[in-house]
Amino acid sequence: MAYRRSALMEERLAGNRERILHAARALIAEGGYRNAPVTAVAAAAGVSTGQIYR
Numbered sequence: 001m002a003y004r005r006s007a008l009m010e011e012r013l014a015g016n017r018e019r020i021l022h023a024a025r026a027l028i029a030e031g032g033y034r035n036a037p038v039t040a041v042a043a044a045a046g047v048s049t050g051q052i053y054r
Contacts, residue, residue: 013054019045020052 005013023044027036042049 016045016047016051020047 020041024036024041027040027044038052039049042052045052
């Protein structure tokens with residue numbers, strides 16, 4: 001049986017995606033691409049580093 005995400009999980013993941021993108025844009029706008037490592041983006045978005053790759 002294939003794994004299916006629930007609607008609640010999809011909403012949470014979509015919210016995380018938006019927070020990650022917003023944090024990445026802010027860090028890149030502030031100091032350029034070199035000032036936006038994955039760890040800094042994760043910290044600014046309030047998610048774990050692994051969540052960035054998910």
